[in-house]
Structures are given as structure tokens and as C-alpha cells.
Amino acid sequence: MEITKTELTECSEYISRCRTELAKRVVGQKEVVDGIITGLIAGGHVLLEGVPGLAKTLAVKTFAEISGLDFKRIQFTPDLLPADVTGTMIYEQATGNFSIHKGPVFSNLILADEINRAPAKVQSALLEAMAEHQVTIGESTYHLPEPFFVLATQNPIEQDGTYSLPEAELDRFLLKVHATYPTSEEEIAVLKMNGNAEAVPVVRVFSAEALEKCRHCVEAITADDKILAYIISIVNATRVNSKNHGKPQNDFQHYISFGASPRAGIAMLKCAKVMALFAGRSFVLPEDVQTVARQVLRHRIVLNYEASADGITADELIGKIISFMPLP
Structure with missing residues (x-):
């Protein structure tokens, strides 16, 4: 599969327009904006x-407007039921039959707002949809519309009334993106909007057709075997080598309880290719891998109590791994 310069330029322009339109409402938050587009x-x-x-929900709602995709928002709460997400079977007294009532998950773009506020059974209901793009209601399985894309938000500072996402479910997310506080200049721009950012008009600049073109380009972007080996070396560095009888090989491994799964390497390669597309290149560079490494790995590494005691975060650990690995 080959890719032309014209196709690369066209896809790069789609991405540039998306960034421009999002910036009309979402001030700063480059990592959030690029993370949504990348995913x-x-x-x-x-x-x-x-x-x-920090404009997490605003960014998702704005992206839904400029993409033209069918959008649904699900507010996760402790009393939410799986049927509230996936749908259920309804008995019709007039006919004596059951009919299927499809839930909000049957959309292209789903905002799972404050996903950690719902209990495990609701999170599990969403897991099948995320992993297999299908939902089982009763004895029947229904395929979800394509594209199907879940953007979930969570607040890291609250513990009461929340249910932490298990590691297996976290692994289903391609990226974990941190929304950070704006700079002083960015916050001044926010104040000038007087809290009416959603009133700022945006233009639809993306579509399902444009998405297919971008995905075609990403599939055609090449990654040298040395790049693949570089990705695997980073992922392997998060694991304690079983041949070493569980003893850490490097000074950062003693902070890790469980390392990243093979799905992490696949995710890193996909996202690195998207970074190459952002830059209008038809090949992946080591810098592309480094750019996405934290977002891909930070939710796939389980740190131990020693890391917590020493104040070591997953991001700091990933930074050490990147600096430790020789460039290809």
C-alpha cells in the first residue's frame, strides 16, 4: 500500500482545520485536542x-460538532444501570411481544462523563462495546455503528462515590490524556469568553469520509524494523524479566508491580503513525514514538507502594525509560 504526497497533504489539512476549530472554544489543552484526534x-x-x-467535556462536545458524527453523552452516576447504557427489551402489551430499545451507546461518538462514578457492572457493559464494537441485549447481539469512539472523563481528586477502573478495563483505552491547568495568558483568553465558550460558532470540517481517508493514510505510513524494535524495547522495560527471577534489571523497575501488555506496543505503533501524519510524513521517526509513549503507557503500568512512598509517578518512570533506551 502506497501513499501519495497529495493524500498526505489533504489529511494534514483535515487535522489542521480540526485544531483550528477546536481552538475557537478550547483555549490551550493541546494534549487533550491532539489526543482526541489521535484516538x-x-x-x-x-x-x-x-x-x-479544564474543558474536558467542552472539548469532546466541540469535536462532535466539527466532526458531524452522531453524538451521545452518558452521565455516569452510582445508580446507573447497564440497560441505561446498552438498552433493554421492552414488553409491548398490545402485541404481546418484546421489542428492543437501543441505548445511547448506539452512536458514533460517546462521551462517558465521569466514568469512574458508575459501579463495575455498568463499566463492564461498556467494555464489550469498546472491545468488540457490539452489544448483547437479551439473546441477540447487535453491531454498533462505525466509526465507534468512546471518550471517557474522570476526576482524579475525588474518592467518595467513585469506583476505580480496573487495570483490564484501563487497557482497553488506547490513550490516557491529562488535562492540565492553563497558563496565565491562556486563562486571560478564557476570561474574555465570559464563560460562554459554547456560544462561539464552529464549522464542521471533518466527516466520516475524511476519517476513512486519514485511516487509509495511517495504514500506509511505514515503520522501519528498527522503530518496531525501539517500541518493543520500551514496552519490555516496563516488565520485570522472569528470567531474572523477578529481580529488577534497571534502577526504575523496582517501582513496577505489573508492566504493559502487548496491546501497548500495538497502540504505540498506531499512535506514532498518526504523529507522522500530523507532520505530513509517510514514515515514523523515534520522536513520534517518544511523543505518544506517556499517553499510551501511563495507564498500563501498575506501580507498587515503594513508588508511592518515593513520590514516583508513571509519567516520571516512562521518562526514565525513554532516556535509558538508545535511539535506533
Whole structure:
């Protein structure tokens, strides 16, 4: 599969227009904006984490407007039921039959707002949809519309009334993106909007057809075997080598309880290819891998109590791994 310069330029322009339109409402938050676009093009789901008021929900709703995709928002609460997400069977007294009532998950773009506020049974109901793009209601299985993209948000500072996502479910998210506080200049721009960012008009600049073109380009982007080996070396560095009888090989491994799964390497390659598309290149560079490494790995590494005691975060650990690995 080959890709032409014209196709690369066209896809890069789609991405540039998306960034421009999002910037009309979402001030700063480059990592959030690029993470959403990356997840959609790479065909994976994104977990947005940050304290309240950092425009996570605004970014998702704005992206839904400029993409033209069918959009539904699900507000996760402790009393939510799986049927509230996936749908259920309804008995019709007039006919004596059951009919299927499809839930909000049957959309292209799903905002799972504050996903960690729902109990495990609701999170599990969403897991099948995320992993297999299908939903089972009663004895029948229904395929979800394509594209299907979940953007989930969670607040990291609250513990009461929340249910932490298990590691297996976290692994289903392609990326975990951190929303950070804006700079002083960015916050001044926010104040000038007077809290009416949603009133700022945006233009639809993306579509399902444009998404297919971008995904075609990503599939055609090449990665040298040395790049693949570089990705695997980073992923392997998060695991304690079983041949070493569980003893850490490097000074950072003693902070890790469980390392990243093979799915992490696949995710890193996909996202690195999207980074190459952002830059208008038909090949992946080591810098592309380094750019996405934290977002791909931070939710796939389980740190131990020693890391917590020493104040070591997953991001710091990933930074050490990147600096430790020789460039290809």
C-alpha cells in the first residue's frame, strides 16, 4: 500500500482545520485536542483525566460538532444501570411481544462523563462495546455503528462515590490524556469568553469520509524494523524479566508491580503513525514514538507502594525509560 504526497497533504489539512476549530472554544489543552484526534484516527478510545473546569467535556462536545458524527453523552452516576447504557427489551402489551430499545451507546461518538462514578457492572457493559464494537441485549447481539469512539472523563481528586477502573478495563483505552491547568495568558483568553465558550460558532470540517481517508493514510505510513524494535524495547522495560527471577534489571523497575501488555506496543505503533501524519510524513521517526509513549503507557503500568512512598509517578518512570533506551 502506497501513499501519495497529495493524500498526505489533504489529511494534514483535515487535522489542521480540526485544531483550528477546536481552538475557537478550547483555549490551550493541546494534549487533550491532539489526543482526541489521535484516538479517532487510530481507531481507539481515549480516557481524559483532570480536575473539574479544564474543558474536558467542552472539548469532546466541540469535536462532535466539527466532526458531524452522531453524538451521545452518558452521565455516569452510582445508580446507573447497564440497560441505561446498552438498552433493554421492552414488553409491548398490545402485541404481546418484546421489542428492543437501543441505548445511547448506539452512536458514533460517546462521551462517558465521569466514568469512574458508575459501579463495575455498568463499566463492564461498556467494555464489550469498546472491545468488540457490539452489544448483547437479551439473546441477540447487535453491531454498533462505525466509526465507534468512546471518550471517557474522570476526576482524579475525588474518592467518595467513585469506583476505580480496573487495570483490564484501563487497557482497553488506547490513550490516557491529562488535562492540565492553563497558563496565565491562556486563562486571560478564557476570561474574555465570559464563560460562554459554547456560544462561539464552529464549522464542521471533518466527516466520516475524511476519517476513512486519514485511516487509509495511517495504514500506509511505514515503520522501519528498527522503530518496531525501539517500541518493543520500551514496552519490555516496563516488565520485570522472569528470567531474572523477578529481580529488577534497571534502577526504575523496582517501582513496577505489573508492566504493559502487548496491546501497548500495538497502540504505540498506531499512535506514532498518526504523529507522522500530523507532520505530513509517510514514515515514523523515534520522536513520534517518544511523543505518544506517556499517553499510551501511563495507564498500563501498575506501580507498587515503594513508588508511592518515593513520590514516583508513571509519567516520571516512562521518562526514565525513554532516556535509558538508545535511539535506533
